[in-house]
Amino acid sequence: MTLITRRSLLIAGTATAGALLVPVGSATAAPTASGTQITVGSGETYTLSATTRVSRLTIADGGKIVAPDGYSLSLTVDGVETGQLLTATGGTATLIQAGTYQGDVVLTVAAANEVTYETLTFPFRQALYVDGDGVVRDKSVLAAVLGGKLTDSLARNVSITSTGECFDGVYVKDATYTLDRPTISLTGNGRCDFAGYGAAVVGDGSSAKLVVDGARISNKGVVRTGVISNDGASVVVKNSHVRCRNGVLPSDYQATVETPYMESVPWMLGLDGNVRATNLIGKNSTSTYINSTVFSETWGALSVEGGSGLKLTAINSHVGNTGEYGYGTYAIGDATVRILGSRFDVGSYATIIAGPAAVVHYGDSTKDAVAALNTELELGLTQAELALLPARNTVVNSGHFGYMFFGAGTLTLDGGTVINSERATFLNKGQQTTITVDGSKGARLNPRDGIILQMIELDDPGPVNVNGKMMNIGVYTEPTGDPTKDSTFDTTAVHTADSAATFTSIALRGDFYNGMRKGKNMVLAFEDSTVEGVISATKAKHRVSSIDSSTFYELGIVTNTAQAAVNNGAMVKLNSGSKWTVTGTSYVTALTLASDAAVRAPLGKSVTMTVDGATTAITPGKSYTGAITLTVA
Numbered sequence: 260m261t262l263i264t265r266r267s268l269l270i271a272g273t274a275t276a277g278a279l280l281v282p283v284g285s286a287t288a289a290p291t292a293s294g295t296q297i298t299v300g301s302g303e304t305y306t307l308s309a310t311t312r313v314s315r316l317t318i319a320d321g322g323k324i325v326a327p328d329g330y331s332l333s334l335t336v337d338g339v340e341t342g343q344l345l346t347a348t349g350g351t352a353t354l355i356q357a358g359t360y361q362g363d364v365v366l367t368v369a370a371a372n373e374v375t376y377e378t379l380t381f382p383f384r385q386a387l388y389v390d391g392d393g394v395v396r397d398k399s400v401l402a403a404v405l406g407g408k409l410t411d412s413l414a415r416n417v418s419i420t421s422t423g424e425c426f427d428g429v430y431v432k433d434a435t436y437t438l439d440r441p442t443i444s445l446t447g448n449g450r451c452d453f454a455g456y457g458a459a460v461v462g463d464g465s466s467a468k469l470v471v472d473g474a475r476i477s478n479k480g481v482v483r484t485g486v487i488s489n490d491g492a493s494v495v496v497k498n499s500h501v502r503c504r505n506g507v508l509p510s511d512y513q514a515t516v517e518t519p520y521m522e523s524v525p526w527m528l529g530l531d532g533n534v535r536a537t538n539l540i541g542k543n544s545t546s547t548y549i550n551s552t553v554f555s556e557t558w559g560a561l562s563v564e565g566g567s568g569l570k571l572t573a574i575n576s577h578v579g580n581t582g583e584y585g586y587g588t589y590a591i592g593d594a595t596v597r598i599l600g601s602r603f604d605v606g607s608y609a610t611i612i613a614g615p616a617a618v619v620h621y622g623d624s625t626k627d628a629v630a631a632l633n634t635e636l637e638l639g640l641t642q643a644e645l646a647l648l649p650a651r652n653t654v655v656n657s658g659h660f661g662y663m664f665f666g667a668g669t670l671t672l673d674g675g676t677v678i679n680s681e682r683a684t685f686l687n688k689g690q691q692t693t694i695t696v697d698g699s700k701g702a703r704l705n706p707r708d709g710i711i712l713q714m715i716e717l718d719d720p721g722p723v724n725v726n727g728k729m730m731n732i733g734v735y736t737e738p739t740g741d742p743t744k745d746s747t748f749d750t751t752a753v754h755t756a757d758s759a760a761t762f763t764s765i766a767l768r769g770d771f772y773n774g775m776r777k778g779k780n781m782v783l784a785f786e787d788s789t790v791e792g793v794i795s796a797t798k799a800k801h802r803v804s805s806i807d808s809s810t811f812y813e814l815g816i817v818t819n820t821a822q823a824a825v826n827n828g829a830m831v832k833l834n835s836g837s838k839w840t841v842t843g844t845s846y847v848t849a850l851t852l853a854s855d856a857a858v859r860a861p862l863g864k865s866v867t868m869t870v871d872g873a874t875t876a877i878t879p880g881k882s883y884t885g886a887i888t889l890t891v892a
Contacts, residue, residue: 297366299324307332310367310402316360324355326368331384333369333426335402337362340386343423345450348509349520351381353425365402372398372430374463376454379519383456385427386419389434391466400426407441415439424448424480425457431492433464440473448481448506452538453518453564455487459501465491465543470639474499480506481522481533485553490541495638497549503536504556504581514731514808516722518565524558525731527719528665529814530584530607532557539594543568545636548576550648557582557606562589569594572632575624575651579604583658584812586610590617590668597632600624600651607659609678614666614690621653623674623700652676652701660686660815661706664758665719667691675701682706683713686815689775690717691756698765698788709792710819711769712783714758714827715799716776718806718814735806735814738776742825748778750828750848751884757781762788770843772819773827774799780828780848787836791861794831795845796824823886824848833858841866845889854880860891867892 296315299305299322306325316334318324326332334342334355342360343353372383388398393411403426407416412435419428419441428443438460449457459476462469469492476485476499485501488494508523516525523533536555539546539562546561553560553576560578563569571588578587578601585606590596591613598621603609610619622628629648633640640648652675655661661684662670670685670692678684684704685694694712696702704711720733753759758773759782770793773781783794799817806813821844828848833839833856840859850868852858858877860866868877871885 297324307366307368310365313364313366314361316364316366318355318357320357322357324366329371331369331371331382333367333384333400333403334360334423335365335367335400336360338403338405338420340400340403340421340426341423343426345424345448348511351379351450351456353382353423367400367402369400370397374454374456376451377519379451381451381454381456383427383430384425385430387414387429389429389431389436391434393434413437413439414441416441418442419444421445422447425450427455427457427461428459430461431463431467431469433466435468437470437472438474441471442475443477445478445483446480447483449483450522451519452482452484452487452535453521453540455484455489457482458484458487460485461487461489462492462494463489467492469494471496472498474501476501478502478534479504481508483534484536484538486537486546488539488544488546491543492541493545493637495547495549496551499551501536501551501553503534503554505533508533516729516731526808526811527721527731527733527814528611529659529663529811530558530586531811532582532585535559535562537561539563539569539571541566541569545570545572547572547574547636547638548578549574549638549640550576552577554579554581555585556580557585559586559589560605561587563591563594563596564589565592567592570636571595572597572636573599573601574629574632575600575648577602577604580606582606587655588619589613590619591666593617596620598622598653599628601653603653603655603657605655605657607657608661608663609655609657610662610670612662612664612666612668612670614668617666617668619668620671621655621676622672623650623652623676624648625650625674655679657681660684661704662686663815664688664690664692669693671695672702673697673700677703677705679705680707682708682816683710684769685712685760687712687714687758688717688719688815689715689777689779690758692758692760694760696761696765697763699763702765704767704769706769709769710772711767711792712760712771712781713799713817714773714775714779714781715815715817716774718801720806731808737801737804742776745778745826748826750780750824750826751830753782753830754780760784761786762790764788768792770794771829772797772799772821773824773829774817774819775827776825778826780830782830784832784834785837785839786834789838789840791840791842793821793841793843793845794829794839794847795821796827796829796848797821821846823888841889841891843891847887847889849882849884850887851882852877852879858889864891866890
């Protein structure tokens with residue numbers, strides 16, 4: 260292991276101002292009694308050809324100090340990166356701002372690290388750049404790396420602080436590297452968290468294996484992300500704290516869904532905010548959080564965006580939002596999201612499932628489950644570390660919904676998982692779903708509003724094309740009138756695109772509503788379970804007639820009026836050992852009972868069933884289809 264002394268790396272490429280300045284215009288460099296200073300006048304441009312240390316830097320309004328083509332320039336004062344701001348909203352370039360900077364002033368000239376994402380190229384600057392050969396001095400701003408120990412394979416107890424914009428802490432490209440107990444604080448806006456421009460830690464490339472152990476990461480700013488794994492990288496974060504708070508958007512920023520320009524969450528998700536704590540992107544990238552705390556103020560804590568083959572895992576971690584709105588995890592594409600033995604305290608949703616083939620699992624951190632993930636994901640946990648991880652169940656506390664289906668996906672809840680939510684446990688916005696809840700080891704669903712599953716039409720108005728750009732200015736308008744019957748859609752048959760949910764060995768108290776206007780059935784199966792509530796087709800209506808960005812919080816919130824199905828069948832299968840206690844009038848289109856299953860009313864009441872208007876006995880072992888109404892008297 261090669262020990263790298265940051266002072267020697269810095270001094271080796273540092274000289275006095277006069278020897279290394281290439282003036283354009285009439286800027287001056289003059290020695291002072293306390294050392295060397297640089298002064299750049301109004302309208303002057305100074306090109307600095309090598310890293311330079313001075314005691315004072317003065318830049319007048321309209322003056323510029325820059326690096327040659329192919330290089331970047333970063334300013335640190337007493338070890339803190341500062342002074343750099345974006346030159347334009349939606350742009351990528353930064354410039355040291357006019358002002359006077361005093362102290363240990365270092366101007367670092369580093370080789371360019373240009374990262375292209377879709378249509379834009381971002382000129383990264385980072386305190387520490389690591390590739391397969393170790394620390395790359397020519398691409399690092401080592402003046403911003405303070406304290407601790409730094410080698411080609413390890414950084415221990417280092418501190419990185421930034422108050423400028425778009426400065427990264429650590430960028431690991433196709434290398435195996437460990438960050439041990441780093442402290443990273445970045446204040447000021449980033450620019451793009453789909454590329455990692457302005458993030459605290461980035462692992463990039465299929466050969467990148469980055470371990471972050473005992474970190475303290477605290478960021479504040481627009482898209483000033485904590486941890487990013489990109490393009491096949493494996494990032495393992497353990498025993499760490501990551502917290503990201505919102506910044507202030509540029510006054511002329513226009514909200515968009517175009518990812519190279521996106522700096523705030525699309526409000527159509529029912530969210531607000533402008534920073535995610537983490538992001539997982541690219542192809543075959545993995546992010547694993549173990550015994551860690553990860554919080555965003557709003558928007559999202561553990562995000563997965565685009566790409567394919569992405570795997571996000573949280574084990575024995577505390578995840579959530581400090582603000583009123585936000586999600587714990589996001590699952591898009593074919594992402595695999597696994598949450599074991601963790602606590603989620605979220606504003607809006609535990610997970611947004613955006614599909615089209617996302618797989619999400621919430622369960623216990625059993626020894627066998629963690630050991631299996633250690634092997635599959637090549638986490639590198641030692642036997643001692645595995646032994647120290649206690650087996651825990653997962654608990655979700657949500658200020659709004661449990662899970663929101665914005666796209667198709669598969670969701671499994673098992674072990675001792677407990678979902679506490681103010682509103683519906685499952686909010687399905689017109690998507691194909693496969694939901695499995697296994698209560699045999701104590702899993703429980705506790706929706707405070709008494710709704711377990713709510714199906715509604717997608718209430719996302721979508722972006723609007725403005726001069727070729729997709730902007731977030733749409734308005735959702737509540738449909739009026741009753742839906743028209745689709746004669747080709749069978750409300751009594753199971754379709755591939757239906758919303759399916761299976762509940763095993765669990766006691767459920769709550770309602771299930773299918774409020775779809777277009778053809779999609781709610782298909783429910785109960786095995787060795789009890790359910791007490793209404794299961795019905797319904798007319799779902801938002802509380803307001805239209806929703807825009809100023810009332811984003813109204814999305815997903817509806818009232819229900821149970822009524823006969825039109826294009827929204829409700830199919831119920833009571834398998835062995837299952838009982839449904841009907842608490843209110845329910846309209847279903849198929850009802851199947853095992854020989855030992857039962858439909859009953861609450862104590863002191865009775866339930867009556869009609870099928871296509873004819874009173875019909877409810878007999879165990881039989882199946883019924885058609886317009887079925889169950890009435891409690």
